[in-house]
Amino acid sequence: MVNLLKVHGSQNHFFILDQTELESPLTDNELKSFTKKISDPKTGLLNGTDGVLVINKPVREHALAQMRVINADGSEASMCGNGLRTVARYLSEKYHKTSFLVDTMNASLRVRKDKDFAPNVPAFAVEISPVRFNKEALPFDNLGYDRLIDNYIPEIYPGLRFTSIAVPNPHLISFMNQKQITGPILGTVGKRLNDKNPYFTDGVNVNFAQILDKNKLFVRTYERGVGFTNACGTGMSATSLALVLTHPEMADLDTPISVYNPGGMVKTVVHYEESQYWIELIGNATFTHHLSLDEADLRTGTFEHVKITETNEQTAYEKFVDQLPKFNDITTLA
Numbered sequence: 001m002v003n004l005l006k007v008h009g010s011q012n013h014f015f016i017l018d019q020t021e022l023e024s025p026l027t028d029n030e031l032k033s034f035t036k037k038i039s040d041p042k043t044g045l046l047n048g049t050d051g052v053l054v055i056n057k058p059v060r061e062h063a064l065a066q067m068r069v070i071n072a073d074g075s076e077a078s079m080c081g082n083g084l085r086t087v088a089r090y091l092s093e094k095y096h097k098t099s100f101l102v103d104t105m106n107a108s109l110r111v112r113k114d115k116d117f118a119p120n121v122p123a124f125a126v127e128i129s130p131v132r133f134n135k136e137a138l139p140f141d142n143l144g145y146d147r148l149i150d151n152y153i154p155e156i157y158p159g160l161r162f163t164s165i166a167v168p169n170p171h172l173i174s175f176m177n178q179k180q181i182t183g184p185i186l187g188t189v190g191k192r193l194n195d196k197n198p199y200f201t202d203g204v205n206v207n208f209a210q211i212l213d214k215n216k217l218f219v220r221t222y223e224r225g226v227g228f229t230n231a232c233g234t235g236m237s238a239t240s241l242a243l244v245l246t247h248p249e250m251a252d253l254d255t256p257i258s259v260y261n262p263g264g265m266v267k268t269v270v271h272y273e274e275s276q277y278w279i280e281l282i283g284n285a286t287f288t289h290h291l292s293l294d295e296a297d298l299r300t301g302t303f304e305h306v307k308i309t310e311t312n313e314q315t316a317y318e319k320f321v322d323q324l325p326k327f328n329d330i331t332t333l334a
């Protein structure tokens with residue numbers, strides 16, 4: 001029998017598949033079709049997810065394991081901040097460690113257990129890096145700039161300023177007012193830049209942000225490979241760095257920034273060390289369901305005989321969200 005977990009960070013939902021427990025790991029094609037099927041709200045399980053987090057043996061020295069991120073559409077992302085927190089918790093409980101390294105596509109990242117956000121709402125802190133601004137790293141093109149830091153880009157949307165940061169997955173960020181952030185622009189820009197387009201040819205995660213106060217943000221994200229999401233961890237981290245760079249009077253380095261999102265709230269801390277930025281992302285790591293199925297059914301994407309047990313963590317999470325201040329009309333999507 002294979003055990004899967006349904007998890008979320010700020011209601012950015014995933015399944016965790018620990019391939020080190022399988023007789024043999026899935027091929028990339030099997031992983032892709034399994035993810036597309038199980039994540040789809042119709043063909044999948046438990047209303048689908050934003051993707052699958054795959055755990056493998058470590059590939060670099062000193063790491064405890066490797067995490068791969070497969071988006072709901074079967075594409076692979078180089079990083080996932082909300083997902084890494086849940087993987088950190090899974091590995092922490094499996095290996096009885098509270099601080100260790102996890103391999104991701106481009107780097108081994110530091111993770112550690114933090115203090116619970118609320119009763120039965122465990123929290124983990126994860127490193128978001130490496131950070132890049134150059135157009136080759138995103139990549140973007142045909143916009144007349146080598147890096148985008150608070151530039152008006154009418155080709156993307158007239159009247160808005162954009163910042164683009166790879167952490168290392170690609171993000172586009174814009175700060176705006178409440179009317180703009182609650183309106184339809186995010187869907188328009190997100191869809192266009194994730195279809196065939198001359199600017200972000202590999203697609204991009206689009207984050208719209210409202211500055212609520214000093215060190216306080218609200219962020220909404222349209223994700224590459226997914227669409228609208230409750231929250232995007234790397235997106236909220238990149239947006240916090242963009243805040244430090246473009247509105248220095250509204251954010252401090254080395255100081256927690258509260259980032260509210262449609263799925264809850266996280267904290268970010270932006271650091272600048274040895275001429276490099278990196279961000280710490282701290283937030284819930286919630287396990288909502290345990291699933292078990294035959295390895296053969298996993299390979300063929302047959303879900304008829306899956307056994308599902310619900311944990312009691314979602315009730316605790318919802319209680320935590322209920323006591324958060326409400327900033328606008330965008331409520332949790334799922």
Ligand SMILES: N[C@H](CCC[C@H](N)C(=O)O)C(=O)O
Nearest residue numbers: 077080081082169232233234
């Ligand atoms: N939701 C994730 C990011 C997924 C990234 C993905 N959509 C891409 O870059 O293709 C997060 O919490 O950071």
